[in-house]
Amino acid sequence: MPIDRRALLQGAALASLAGASMRFAQAQTPVDAVKADYTLRIANGLVELAPDHIVSTTLYNNQFPGPLLRFREGQRVVVDIHNDTDTPELVHWHGQMIPSEVDGAVEEGTPFVPAHGMRRISFTPKPSGFRFYHTHVAAGGDLGRGTYTGQAGPVYIEPRNDPGAYDREIFLVLKEFMPSFSRGGDMAMDALIGTPIKALQDMGAAADAAAHDKTKGFEVGYDLFAINGRMLGHGEPVRVKQGERVLFHVLNASAGETRSLALPGHSFRIVALDGNPVPREAEVPLLWLGTAERISAIVEMNHPGVWIMGDLADDDRGHGMGIVVEYADQKGEPQWIKPKPFRWDYSLFGKPGVEATSPDETIEFTILKHNAALDGFNQWTLNGEAFSMDTMKPVYRIEQGRRYRLKFRNGSDDIHPLHLHRHSFELVRVGGKLTAGVIKDVVMLGGFQEAEFDFVADNPGPTLFHCHQQLHMDFGFMALFNYA
Ligand SMILES: [Cu+2]
Numbered sequence: 147m148p149i150d151r152r153a154l155l156q157g158a159a160l161a162s163l164a165g166a167s168m169r170f171a172q173a174q175t176p177v178d179a180v181k182a183d184y185t186l187r188i189a190n191g192l193v194e195l196a197p198d199h200i201v202s203t204t205l206y207n208n209q210f211p212g213p214l215l216r217f218r219e220g221q222r223v224v225v226d227i228h229n230d231t232d233t234p235e236l237v238h239w240h241g242q243m244i245p246s247e248v249d250g251a252v253e254e255g256t257p258f259v260p261a262h263g264m265r266r267i268s269f270t271p272k273p274s275g276f277r278f279y280h281t282h283v284a285a286g287g288d289l290g291r292g293t294y295t296g297q298a299g300p301v302y303i304e305p306r307n308d309p310g311a312y313d314r315e316i317f318l319v320l321k322e323f324m325p326s327f328s329r330g331g332d333m334a335m336d337a338l339i340g341t342p343i344k345a346l347q348d349m350g351a352a353a354d355a356a357a358h359d360k361t362k363g364f365e366v367g368y369d370l371f372a373i374n375g376r377m378l379g380h381g382e383p384v385r386v387k388q389g390e391r392v393l394f395h396v397l398n399a400s401a402g403e404t405r406s407l408a409l410p411g412h413s414f415r416i417v418a419l420d421g422n423p424v425p426r427e428a429e430v431p432l433l434w435l436g437t438a439e440r441i442s443a444i445v446e447m448n449h450p451g452v453w454i455m456g457d458l459a460d461d462d463r464g465h466g467m468g469i470v471v472e473y474a475d476q477k478g479e480p481q482w483i484k485p486k487p488f489r490w491d492y493s494l495f496g497k498p499g500v501e502a503t504s505p506d507e508t509i510e511f512t513i514l515k516h517n518a519a520l521d522g523f524n525q526w527t528l529n530g531e532a533f534s535m536d537t538m539k540p541v542y543r544i545e546q547g548r549r550y551r552l553k554f555r556n557g558s559d560d561i562h563p564l565h566l567h568r569h570s571f572e573l574v575r576v577g578g579k580l581t582a583g584v585i586k587d588v589v590m591l592g593g594f595q596e597a598e599f600d601f602v603a604d605n606p607g608p609t610l611f612h613c614h615q616q617l618h619m620d621f622g623f624m625a626l627f628n629y630a
Pocket residue numbers: 560561562563613614615618619623
């Protein structure tokens with residue numbers, strides 16, 4: 147770790163002035179004396195999505211996405227976070243097993259980065275793989291806050307071994323801009339395998355009937371869509387050569403959308419989900435990603451042309467959600483060919499014929515939506531309780547070393563990207579299929595469906611669980627796990 151000599155001298159001088167040079171020598175932690183390895187500056191800025199679409203939003207280091215941070219597993223880093231905005235901020239290190247103090251969720255006790263202030267943090271990055279960082283403040287009804295802004299950036303924690311043979315790697319950050327509210331909205335109904343469960347549909351219908359307000363609650367829609375901060379056709383194309391094997395690291399940095407991605411004439415060999423190598427690499431024709439999910443996939447460039455790698459939704463792709471892939475010596479307008487439908491099945495990547503280890507304890511969650519219950523916003527409950535920032539409830543007590551199975555029953559038609567902080571989990575059952583060995587930190591729970599995953603309580607400290615849709619987590623869809 148490089149030591150800034152000037153900072154050291156300044157620190158020593160201050161300590162001497164206080165008449166405590168001995169104490170300084172003994173008690174001064176290295177963290178305070180060194181120059182930060184990384185600096186993040188949160189401030190308002192402009193993103194040129196296209197020449198006629200320049201948006202103003204909150205950014206890291208005046209760019210979208212925020213800078214790619216490359217860490218090495220197990221090698222401690224010091225990060226200075228400056229907040230030039232008028233409101234307190236939080237940077238969450240998504241997918242890392244680090245202490246609550248630095249994880250970046252106020253519910254876990256992480257201190258805010260004060261408005262017009264800074265906070266220095268230090269942690270030991272782990273595990274290796276594709277992670278990311280993003281703001282973790284509540285936005286509520288303010289579409290200029292939280293993940294509606296441009297506060298997201300990729301993290302790559304260098305692994306001890308290479309994940310596979312490939313010629314190069316490319317990071318793609320998918321993100322929408324210019325959010326607005328509407329009543330109701332569209333949901334990708336063709337994203338996931340599995341069928342709705344009648345009992346859950348009945349439960350949802352009963353909640354709808356019990357709602358005071360019979361109108362639909364607000365949903366968020368977007369005007370502009372971009373990959374790596376550029377609308378389709380306005381950024382540099384991905385330039386490839388025939389025969390090349392390209393490893394794409396794709397991050398859905400949306401505030402709440404489910405995304406798809408296809409490249410006509412090509413398929414994706416999935417090597418990692420949420421940065422964790424899968425037990426079984428499988429070839430799929432296209433990708434589906436819930437909010438905050440990451441997919442690492444190798445594409446063999448064996449179909450020369452100029453192609454649009456884009457979202458299946460014509461409207462979203464038409465408003466920018468795509469990137470051009472251009473083979474060497476190929477010219478012409480980028481081509482899009484609508485792919486055949488393909489539903490996402492996590493079990494494709496699991497250990498075949500193996501069931502997950504039995505848990506020590508199972509905790510069940512029933513999820514319900516209460517239409518327009520909070521000033522026009524839908525309220526979300528887990529087992530009848532909406533998370534409250536005042537009481538920090540509901541809370542579940544867990545014991546270190548035990549293996550917990552969380553079973554979710556979705557009484558709503560929405561897809562929920564379920565996220566557990568500071569721990570990874572193993573998929574047990576999703577879309578009606580049993581599986582094992584798929585390690586993730588976000589999983590999509592289909593409308594009126596069930597999902598189960600296991601985690602081992604191996605990282606003491608308050609641990610937040612929530613739906614990664616900003617609109618859902620801000621209106622009740624959260625819970626806290628406290629170690630006994
Ligand atoms: Cu949700």
